[in-house]
Amino acid sequence: MDSAKIVNIIIALFLPPLAVFLAKGWGKECILDLILTILFFFPGMLYALYVVLTD
Known part of the structure; x- marks a missing residue:
């Protein structure tokens, strides 16, 4: 796991919509x-973690 993914997690x-935006865009x-x-x-928060970890 790289540092960008850890930061996104x-x-x-703390800010779930921002994490999803950074991972998938608008x-x-x-x-x-x-x-x-x-x-x-x-x-x-759970959905954001799901999106970030499956990306």
């Missing part, structure tokens, strides 16, 4: 994570 824990994944984070923070 740390960002996913698209359906980022919008979904933004909605999940606004409604409930924890599902947004």
Whole structure:
């Protein structure tokens, strides 16, 4: 695992939409994570970790 991925995982824990944006760009994944984070923070964080780790 390289240092950029580790930094992105740390960002996913605190700012989930930013981590998804950095991993995938602006698209359906980022919008979904933004909605999940606004409604409930924890599902947004889990989805961001999923996106970052499967990238």
